[in-house]
Structure formats: structure tokens, C-alpha cells
Amino acid sequence: MTPSVREDAPLRAVVLGTAQDGGRPQVGCHCGLCQAARRDPALVEGPSALAVIDDVQHKIWLVDVTPAFPQQFDWLETYLGSPYALAGALVTHAHIGHYLGLAHLGREVMGAHGVPVYVSPPMARFLTAHAPWSQLVQVGNIRLEPLAPDVPHSLAPGLSATLIPVPHRNEHADTMAIVLEGPMRRLLYLPDIDRWEPWADTLARVLPSVDIALLDGTFYDADELPGRSRQEIPHPPVVDTLERLARLPPLPQTTVYVTHLNHSNRLWDPVHAEALAAHGLRVARRGDQHVL
Ligand SMILES: [Zn+2]
Ligand SMILES: [Zn+2]
Ligand SMILES: [Zn+2]
Incomplete structure (x- = not known):
């Protein structure tokens, strides 16, 4: 796959992974979709993540740093065809699919120096208070940059990020959606949300303001979790998302994707x-590219 670089649009987001936290195949699962991925490496997929690429400065910002970060970073370097510097990372929340890869920035592996990690203030407190993440902070492998929600923060000239709080199971910290804004386009990244109802007004406000949206598509429908009612499913099924989008006014400029697919999802x-x-x-598919 050859990336197309546009001199007039130096910033782009590239999809690094599209699976739920456990990836595909999911360890210990013998469902047909996981077994198929064990037979065919082309079906293996890492957890949901993006990379924002600056092709002029040769810099990368990660959006979620997953347990498959080593494979995803290798894939990205092959995709880009030349080395790019890791300029920073944004993390949505403290569930394993979204931040465990930070461990590879530590002295056992990359030995990174002061990589800025942009998170909510509660997430910054969580990482500072608990090993092994606290060691990354103490040694200076990462530099936590707590961002107040709902206001844009500049990451680099022409690139900003806004964190938006999202209702989700928040055992350790809180959960954010992220709006990335480049010189040309805005992208909403929302891999995890419990239900649309408490976020309906925000969704209706944010979706028309972005050009690209990647939404929680963990489960296709309630049939995927036999024995559990719709209310018990901790993500909005894609069929519900479809209905909700249909009730919004038309979104002529917004292209909407689902990502964060569970291993069991028929959308594979x-x-x-x-x-x-x-x-x-x-x-969403790995390698999807969105000019920002
Ligand atoms: Zn997740
Ligand atoms: Zn499975
Ligand atoms: Zn989660």
C-alpha cells in the first residue's frame, strides 16, 4: 500500500486498528470468526487506534496506544516507508485496549524521552499513581499533558485536539471522545460509549461539525450476546446507532464509520x-486515510 502524500494537505489520520480491546482473534475464544483469523493472518486485527501523520515534519501522533502497539507501529513504518518521530499520544481511557501499549515507551523497550501523552486530568492522576505507568512518568519516558475537556488544545501548528467526556464504565478514570482538527478537516474518534441516550445532544451537536466520525461499533446487535437484554449491553449496538443517525437531520458533509468491532461482530x-x-x-478498515 503506497500512501499518497499531498503537499497541500500535510496532515492525515490513518486507521491503525479496528477491533475491540481484545483484538481479533481474541485469546481463548474459539468462535468461527476467531478461528478464521487464526487460519488467515490477513484477518488478524489489532484494537482500535489511529495515527495522525505530519508528512512535512515526519512526525506521528498516536490516538490510543493499544496492546498491539508494537505490531501497529511496525505496520505504520512499513506503510509510511521511512522513519517518522513519535511526537505524542492521545489516550481516550483506562481500559486495556486503549493505553497498555504505553508500557513499550519505558526503559525495558523504547526508552522514550519525554513523549507528551495528552489525557484527561483523572486519567493523568491514574497513570501517575499506579505502576508501571508511574515509572514512565518518574523516569521521564512520557510527559503527561492533562487537557481540560471541551476546549481545543494545540498539538502542533495546524493540529488541535478537543477531549469530550463520554458516558462509559469508568472504573479507574474517565472516558473521552477526541475531536482532531487539521487545516482542512475535523475528525471525531469515539471508540467506547455505554449508550447514546445520555450523549444524544452532544452527538447531535458534534456530528454536523466534523467531516469524519469513527463511532463505537463493538456489537452489531443484541443477538451477539445471547441471554442479555438490550439494556444490559454495555455499548450501543450498530443497529441502534443506525436508527439514531437516521433521526438526525441529514449530515451531507460527515462520513460516519464504525470501529472497535468485537471479535464476534458480523461486520468483519x-x-x-x-x-x-x-x-x-x-x-473502518486498517489503512483508511483521512486528510485533516
Ligand atoms: Zn475499548
Ligand atoms: Zn471469537
Ligand atoms: Zn472501554
Whole structure:
């Protein structure tokens, strides 16, 4: 895959992974979709993450640092074709699929120096208070940059990020969606949310203001979790998201994707993904590229 670099649009977001925290295949799972991924390496996928690429300065910002960070970073370097510097990372929340990869910045592996990690203030407190993350802070491998929510923060000239609080199971800290804004486009990254209802007004406000949205697509429908009612499912099923989007005023400039697919999700099958796209909702794929 050859990335196309546009001199007039030096910033782009590239999708690094599209699976739920456990990836595909999920360890210990013998469902048909996981077994298929064990037979065919092309079906293996890491947890949901993005990279923002500055092709002029040769810099990378990660959006979520997953347990598959080593593989995802290797894939990205091959994709880019030349070394880029890690300029920073943004982390949405303290569930394993979204921050465990930070451990590789420590002295046992990369021995990074002062990589800025942009997080909410509660997430910064969590990382500062608990090993092994506290060691990254003490040694100076990472430099925590707590960001107040709902206001844009500049990451570099022409690139800003806004954290937006999201209702989610917050055992350790809180959960953020992230809006990235480049010189040309805005992108919403929202891999985890419990339900749309408490966030309905925010969704209706934010979606029309962005050009690209990547939303929580963990489960396709309630049938994926037999024996559990719709109310018990800790993510909005994609069929509900589709209904909710249909109730919003038309979004002519926003392209909406789902990501963070559970290993059990039927949308891994391109036939089902195409059927969903016919309804205006796309399935994110590794290597998708969005000019910012
Ligand atoms: Zn997750
Ligand atoms: Zn499985
Ligand atoms: Zn989560």
C-alpha cells in the first residue's frame, strides 16, 4: 500500500486498528470468526487506534496506544516507508485496549524521552499513581499533558485536539471522545460509549461539525450476546446507532464509520459491511486515510 502524500494537505489520520480491546482473534475464544483469523493472518486485527501523520515534519501522533502497539507501529513504518518521530499520544481511557501499549515507551523497550501523552486530568492522576505507568512518568519516558475537556488544545501548528467526556464504565478514570482538527478537516474518534441516550445532544451537536466520525461499533446487535437484554449491553449496538443517525437531520458533509468491532461482530464479513454501507454507515478498515 503506497500512501499518497499531498503537499497541500500535510496532515492525515490513518486507521491503525479496528477491533475491540481484545483484538481479533481474541485469546481463548474459539468462535468461527476467531478461528478464521487464526487460519488467515490477513484477518488478524489489532484494537482500535489511529495515527495522525505530519508528512512535512515526519512526525506521528498516536490516538490510543493499544496492546498491539508494537505490531501497529511496525505496520505504520512499513506503510509510511521511512522513519517518522513519535511526537505524542492521545489516550481516550483506562481500559486495556486503549493505553497498555504505553508500557513499550519505558526503559525495558523504547526508552522514550519525554513523549507528551495528552489525557484527561483523572486519567493523568491514574497513570501517575499506579505502576508501571508511574515509572514512565518518574523516569521521564512520557510527559503527561492533562487537557481540560471541551476546549481545543494545540498539538502542533495546524493540529488541535478537543477531549469530550463520554458516558462509559469508568472504573479507574474517565472516558473521552477526541475531536482532531487539521487545516482542512475535523475528525471525531469515539471508540467506547455505554449508550447514546445520555450523549444524544452532544452527538447531535458534534456530528454536523466534523467531516469524519469513527463511532463505537463493538456489537452489531443484541443477538451477539445471547441471554442479555438490550439494556444490559454495555455499548450501543450498530443497529441502534443506525436508527439514531437516521433521526438526525441529514449530515451531507460527515462520513460516519464504525470501529472497535468485537471479535464476534458480523461486520468483519465484507458482505455485511457492504450492506451497512448501503445505509450510509461504513466500517473502518486498517489503512483508511483521512486528510485533516
Ligand atoms: Zn475499548
Ligand atoms: Zn471469537
Ligand atoms: Zn472501554
